[in-house]
Amino acid sequence: xxxxxxxxxxxxxxxxxxxxxxxxxxxxxxxxxxxxxxxxxxxxxxxxxxxxxxxxxxxxxxxxxxxxxxxxxxxxxxxxxxxxxxxxxxxxxxxxxxxxxxxxxxxxxxxxxxxxxxxxxxxxxxxxxxxxxxxxxxxxxxxxxxxxxxxxxxxxxxxxxxxxxxxxxxxxxxxxxxxxxxxxxxxxxxxxxxxxxxxxxxxxxxxxxxxxxxxxxxxxxxxxxxxxxxxxxxxxxxxxxxxxxxxxxxxxxxxxxxxxxxxxxxxxxxxxxxxxxxxxxxxxxxxxxxxxxxxxxxxxxxxxxxxxxxxxxxxxxxxxxxxxxxxxxxxxxxxxxxxxxxxxxxxxxxxxxxxxxxxxxxxxxxxxxxxxxxxxxxxxxxxxxxxxxxxxxxxxxxxxxxxxxxxxxxxxxxxxxxxxxxxxxxxxxxxxxxxxxxxxxxxxxxxxxxxxxxxxxxxxxxxxxxxxxxxxxxxxxxxxxxxxxxxxxxxxxxxxxxxxxxxxxxxxxxxxxxxxxxxxxxxxxxxxxxxxxxxxxxxx
Numbered sequence: 001x002x003x004x005x006x007x008x009x010x011x012x013x014x015x016x017x018x019x020x021x022x023x024x025x026x027x028x029x030x031x032x033x034x035x036x037x038x039x040x041x042x043x044x045x046x047x048x049x050x051x052x053x054x055x056x057x058x059x060x061x062x063x064x065x066x067x068x069x070x071x072x073x074x075x076x077x078x079x080x081x082x083x084x085x086x087x088x089x090x091x092x093x094x095x096x097x098x099x100x101x102x103x104x105x106x107x108x109x110x111x112x113x114x115x116x117x118x119x120x121x122x123x124x125x126x127x128x129x130x131x132x133x134x135x136x137x138x139x140x141x142x143x144x145x146x147x148x149x150x151x152x153x154x155x156x157x158x159x160x161x162x163x164x165x166x167x168x169x170x171x172x173x174x175x176x177x178x179x180x181x182x183x184x185x186x187x188x189x190x191x192x193x194x195x196x197x198x199x200x201x202x203x204x205x206x207x208x209x210x211x212x213x214x215x216x217x218x219x220x221x222x223x224x225x226x227x228x229x230x231x232x233x234x235x236x237x238x239x240x241x242x243x244x245x246x247x248x249x250x251x252x253x254x255x256x257x258x259x260x261x262x263x264x265x266x267x268x269x270x271x272x273x274x275x276x277x278x279x280x281x282x283x284x285x286x287x288x289x290x291x292x293x294x295x296x297x298x299x300x301x302x303x304x305x306x307x308x309x310x311x312x313x314x315x316x317x318x319x320x321x322x323x324x325x326x327x328x329x330x331x332x333x334x335x336x337x338x339x340x341x342x343x344x345x346x347x348x349x350x351x352x353x354x355x356x357x358x359x360x361x362x363x364x365x366x367x368x369x370x371x372x373x374x375x376x377x378x379x380x381x382x383x384x385x386x387x388x389x390x391x392x393x394x395x396x397x398x399x400x401x402x403x404x405x406x407x408x409x410x411x412x413x414x415x416x417x418x419x420x421x422x423x424x425x426x427x428x429x430x431x432x433x434x435x436x437x438x439x440x441x442x443x444x445x446x447x448x449x450x451x452x453x454x455x456x457x458x459x460x461x462x463x464x465x466x467x468x469x470x471x472x473x474x475x476x477x478x479x480x481x482x483x484x485x486x487x488x489x490x491x492x493x494x495x496x497x498x499x500x501x502x503x504x505x506x507x508x509x510x511x512x513x514x515x516x517x518x519x520x521x522x523x524x525x526x527x528x529x530x531x532x533x534x535x536x537x538x539x540x
Contacts, residue, residue, distance in 0.1 A: 014142030085143030113160025
């Protein structure tokens with residue numbers, strides 16, 4: 001397999017970062033061939049409306065254009081991009097992403113705070129040896145701080161808290177140098193916000209485990225650079241693996257807090273933009289270390305961007321090393337959410353198997369969706385009945401909201417929206433433009449996907465109407481000349497006429513027939529097979 005060049009762009013609250021890597025599938029591994037960074041301050045939102053300002057949007061578009069052009073010049077086959085805190089929270093965040101797609105042709109995925117934390121973990125794990133120790137990873141961004149407890153196998157706890165260097169600088173710092181009172185308030189606020197994630201980390205640590213702390217992001221890089229300059233006379237290149245004690249960080253924080261903005265500009269390693277926000281960022285780091293009772297931190301230069309590349313490789317089956325376990329993150333988290341909402345997993349898995357079997361048999365004849373869409377269908381099928389956790393009445397609508405607001409790791413915000421919509425239309429009304437979530441999908445392509453995959457899910461649900469696995473399998477035979485689909489049911493028990501399933505199919509097939517422009521003809525096989533002929537279908 002040929003080496004591939006991929007560009008990953010992280011649209012953050014403070015900066016836009018891009019890393020371009022060359023992936024060698026034979027190893028598998030990637031080599032960083034270029035990096036790009038620009039401070040765009042998306043977090044400087046309108047104080048009245050909370051919207052991204054026109055100025056910040058234009059700065060971002062200019063930077064993204066440079067990133068795109070550099071990626072293209074280096075032969076990047078694909079640009080993968082995500083947006084985080086500032087875009088997530090802004091009322092015009094989605095419009096901003098549509099503008100990027102329209103003007104630059106870059107598709108940006110909005111990801112949740114927990115998904116951001118998971119990809120940071122993947123990036124760090126790809127660049128550091130965890131051995132058999134638990135590690136606490138902290139990434140201090142402009143709008144949020146991700147704190148992660150993880151080991152070599154998996155993240156035990158992921159968190160994203162709304163404390164970031166830009167956010168705190170705007171909301172809590174009005175004096176220059178920062179006054180003693182503002183510094184005291186800032187520290188108290190940070191400790192209050194970090195209390196819950198810190199408590200969760202303590203709960204997830206086993207007795208006698210002593211975690212190691214790893215830091216990523218511009219704030220921590222800057223502190224490490226200041227420390228190295230003072231101690232060594234120069235900044236190591238790379239900084240990866242450089243260690244700083246908590247005592248030394250405390251000294252640096254005290255020194256920076258006493259300086260004015262202009263004085264901080266004279267400190268080697270601090271840029272003009274970083275000088276504005278370094279104090280609140282450093283306070284976050286110091287308070288986190290105190291609360292976690294950690295005496296030192298090790299610098300890691302890999303973070304979200306590299307994690308995006310790792311995630312891309314995982315999704316394509318290119319990794320079979322210690323990171324391979326992470327490829328199952330979507331599958332494991334769908335089942336975890338199903339258990340949380342007391343979904344009947346035996347039933348859900350039967351419906352999912354039917355849905356995938358129908359999907360596979362019709363692929364190339366009635367639809368051209370691929371593996372990504374099949375994964376969304378499987379997830380929706382497993383979770384389609386989760387709304388019963390709230391109430392059986394209108395449970396399909398409850399399912400939408402539970403799925404949409406679940407912390408399903410591995411999925412983008414758009415993918416969550418698609419899963420929730422597919423599950424929502426497994427019964428009752430078909431998708432309609434007056435339904436806001438369906439109407440708000442960013443492209444007609446996604447609306448088509450929801451209509452067609454939910455139509456398949458309706459048939460799968462009908463095949464287990466008695467919730468006992470009465471149908472062992474289904475065979476689909478499409479006749480293109482008269483546009484009919486023979487839909488033959490194989491009963492699990494000899495002699496079962498599957499009358500209820502046939503009746504339910506006659507009721508549920510309308511949406512399918514309308515969407516695919518076919519006539520579905522359900523029948524029961526005459527030559528019935530024993531129940532042990534039931535088979536499973538993989539989402540892979």
